[in-house]
Amino acid sequence: MSISGMRRAGTTLAVLGLLGLVGVYWLSFFWVPTEATQGIAQRIFYVHVPAAWTAFLAFGLSALTSGMYLWLRDERLDRAALAAAEGGMVFATIMLMTGPLWGKIAWGTFWTWEPRLTLTLLLWFIFLGYFMVRSSTENPEKGKRFAAVVAIVGALDIPFIHLSVLWFRSLHPQPVVVKPEGPTLPGDMLTLLLTSLAVFTVLFFGLFLLRYALEGLRAGLDERTRRVSALST
């Protein structure tokens, strides 16, 4: 797919995603029934959970393309990893901002060590490490390789972190019982959740393609600049 083709696809997906998001917001305020125990504040759930899901999807994509980058050395794979990481970080930030907000309104505390929230917080920091390492090398090629290593190790560690945080939680039950949803979500809520999941995924891929295309343009510009300056020496 050419860069302009990607930008078109990306824009389409992003617009669809944003429209979908508006739809999800509307539905979560006006259509879906109010949850019994938590009241209105629970509606944030339909943004909060899909954001987390998307963040982890993005990270998985970033780690996968990073691994392939180290193996095949194709610059485009690194650009994909970067684009995915940026998108992922955005969604992780959304999740981390909506989480405490929800917690405060629904249960009176900003932070409980809820496993999903904790895991996303750690993921956010792994993303941070990815970007910091990428931009703090003298040689940009090295930065890309280092970042790829961070992404891969991070992705492999996430299952361990998940298990350990879950286990910790089982030993140390929090005073506030946080049970945002069970496996048995009533029909409408489940529908909305799944819809929102799909919308967020579409939105992410739209942003991803746009970012990837942008990075490709930038690389092309760098290449042309270099060739021009090489000609003039």
Add this chain to the structure above:
Amino acid sequence: MSLYMRQVWAVVWKDALLELRTRERLVAMGAFAVLAAVLFNYSIDTAVVRPQDVAAGLVWMTIVFGGLLGIGRTFHLEAQDDALQGVLTSPAPKDAVFLGKAFANFVLLYLVSLLVLGVFTLFFGLDLGSNLGGLTLSLGLGALGFVSLGTLFSAVTAGTRMGETLLPILVFPLLVPVVIYGVGATSRLLASRPLSEVAGSLRMLAAFAVASLAVGAVLFRFVVED
């Protein structure tokens, strides 16, 4: 001994010899351990908290912070005269170099962690009971996982402008499993629970250690190549 093992041993031997000659890291980490224990003692209000209840966590945090001190310097030894280049242009496979470095770091960290346990036992009046074996095992397994990640990422940070200051940011999120399972096992053992109760945690620590050693060995070559 196969050539590979000989090459790994060469790196371990060389790092151990350097540490013995300079004693830089050992002294720094050892002093840190003792001083941290002193500070922690003052940071706990014994009217509210029993030291024995929080000791396990403090032991591990001291090991983590002190460990980072030492591990951050792993590739400093090589920076003088660009010695690492000499090692990398030798026929030793990169994973052998990594394993050698990681193992040398492990010996250093394990010694320090035993020191930390000893100091906290002394200062906090801990009862090691019959669980000394289990305690040293949990510390060892945790140290192994820690050291694998630390060695890999200290090679990364050595190539950045920020250097060692970047190391905690990269490593701390990844160490959560080690801290959770390590403290989980240690606090049980310090409370005189039987070893069988902590078998699950020890297994997870072991799995983590093996996984991080393997991943480190595979990815190290991408970090040090040029």
Add this chain to the structure above:
Amino acid sequence: MDRPNGSPAPVLEASGLVREYGPVVAVAGIDVSLVPGEFLTIFGPNGAGKSSLLGMLAGALRPTAGTVRIRGDAIDAGGTEWRRHVGVLSHRGFLYHQLTVHENLRFYGMLFGVPDLDHRIDARLRQVGLDRRAAVRVQALSHGMRQRLSLARALLHDPALVLLDEPYTGLDPSAAALLRDVLMELRDGHRTVVMVTHNLREGLELATRVAIQVGGRFAWEGSVEGLIRSDFERFYHEVVEERS
């Protein structure tokens, strides 16, 4: 490089070597081919990319483009066998200052899988005149002695290809004489040598082939027989001026 048919197999074959550091092109396309016994000296002004070229031949730097073969094996194929045949003497030393002379050599000997290590170490130390300082720590050695130790280290595993980056820098006359002797021994022993140096006299004396590198390329390259030794300095400056 033109070569008569029936020559022995090349020890070193590099083609189309390019090395870029971001926008800067240090090496812009260089070929090198050497058979056993050849001694290539590379001259050139600072910034010509000589160290980068040597780094690629040593497998320390990854070429941006081009390939290097050592005794037929491509060095980017992933194996490390070919490294046993290469010895590198860099101005960086690669020495551990807190370890003794003997310990430094022991370490590298183990990495290179050198058989009969202790004997080899003794022999090399005698060759470079450091046998009486085997137990001295590197930090207590003078620069000249450290260079000699680096030389012993580079040759410890008896490599077929020896790469030297500015080996005469900072050497006193006796150390320089020792270096010349050792290099002549290598050449007579059918080892292959590539030496980068600013020292026109020494570099020319030992060479069988000469290259003048300017701006990332070989501005001139050929057999030493095509040169008039007494005239070389003038010739060198002429080539460099022309290409700059």
